[in-house]
Amino acid sequence: MSKIQIEQLSKRFVKRDKYIEALKDITLTIKQGEFVCLLGPSGCGKTTLLRILANLEKPSTGDVIINQTDKKKPLQSMVFQENGVIPWLTVEENVAFGLKMRHLSNDFVKERTEYYLQKVGLSKFRRLYPKELSGGMKQRVSIARAFANDPEILLMDEPFAALDEQNKFILQEELLAIWQETRKTVLFITHSIDEALLLSDRILLMSAQPGKIIKDVAIEMNRPRSIEKVRSDPEMTKIFLDIWEQLQSEVKQTRLK
Numbered sequence: 001m002s003k004i005q006i007e008q009l010s011k012r013f014v015k016r017d018k019y020i021e022a023l024k025d026i027t028l029t030i031k032q033g034e035f036v037c038l039l040g041p042s043g044c045g046k047t048t049l050l051r052i053l054a055n056l057e058k059p060s061t062g063d064v065i066i067n068q069t070d071k072k073k074p075l076q077s078m079v080f081q082e083n084g085v086i087p088w089l090t091v092e093e094n095v096a097f098g099l100k101m102r103h104l105s106n107d108f109v110k111e112r113t114e115y116y117l118q119k120v121g122l123s124k125f126r127r128l129y130p131k132e133l134s135g136g137m138k139q140r141v142s143i144a145r146a147f148a149n150d151p152e153i154l155l156m157d158e159p160f161a162a163l164d165e166q167n168k169f170i171l172q173e174e175l176l177a178i179w180q181e182t183r184k185t186v187l188f189i190t191h192s193i194d195e196a197l198l199l200s201d202r203i204l205l206m207s208a209q210p211g212k213i214i215k216d217v218a219i220e221m222n223r224p225r226s227i228e229k230v231r232s233d234p235e236m237t238k239i240f241l242d243i244w245e246q247l248q249s250e251v252k253q254t255r256l257k
């Protein structure tokens with residue numbers, strides 16, 4: 001069943017007296033429960049596409065349809081690279097925030113909050129404020145909140161980009177464990193091919209500006225995956241090199257513009 005349908009989408013921005021063609025003719029279907037990573041050179045329009053899906057930006061032309069199965073659920077939740085937590089709320093209050101806004105029963109909010117705090121290993125830090133947390137802990141709060149909201153789709157914009165390698169691997173595996181349980185439809189932006197290979201059912205590669213989808217690769221490796229398995233698998237190495245070459249050529253084009 002299709003969860004997200006994008007038809008002939010283009011986006012132009014006006015900057016001073018010039019047009020910037022950020023996205024061009026994007027047509028795409030994402031299935032219910034699919035984990036899709038979006039890769040592409042800097043400035044190719046990845047965040048713009050995510051913002052359109054989050055209804056923070058309107059397409060210039062074309063349509064976006066998110067297939068809503070439950071009207072009581074939010075359509076989407078977003079996780080950003082940084083600053084996604086509310087500084088004056090505790091860890092627990094941050095995770096519960098979306099649920100409280102929907103006026104759900106206190107017992108339900110408490111149970112869901114507790115569940116996701118445990119999933120990301122933050123139960124004993126529940127009373128801390130964001131300024132008392134490390135970068136990795138803050139991202140865990142954002143992930144817990146996004147999943148606790150139980151949205152129709154999850155939009156993640158380089159959520160691990162600011163973390164050190166070790167923390168990144170741990171959070172990637174935690175995210176996969178929660179995703180495998182919930183089977184949310186996820187659209188995840190990354191600059192890392194390794195990250196995309198580890199996480200995705202499918203990788204979409206975008207061209208240099210104006211952003212178009214130039215490659216759509218199914219990643220069929222069995223789950224659960226680990227970075228060690230991904231790096232030692234010959235098929236994954238082949239896909240890595242293929243995407244690497246194409247990405248390099250798109251990055252070079254960006255530099256020539």
Ligand SMILES: Nc1ncnc2c1ncn2[C@@H]1O[C@H](COP(=O)(O)OP(=O)(O)OP(=O)(O)O)[C@@H](O)[C@H]1O
Pocket residue numbers: 013014015020022040041042043044045046047048049209
């Ligand atoms: N509100 C805006 N007004 C004008 N131009 C914009 C606006 N938002 C984005 N752009 C332009 O649209 C293009 C795509 O930007 P976007 O942030 O979507 O790219 P990106 O692929 O996410 O980049 P990065 O990988 O560096 O985060 C860029 O040229 C950017 O300058």
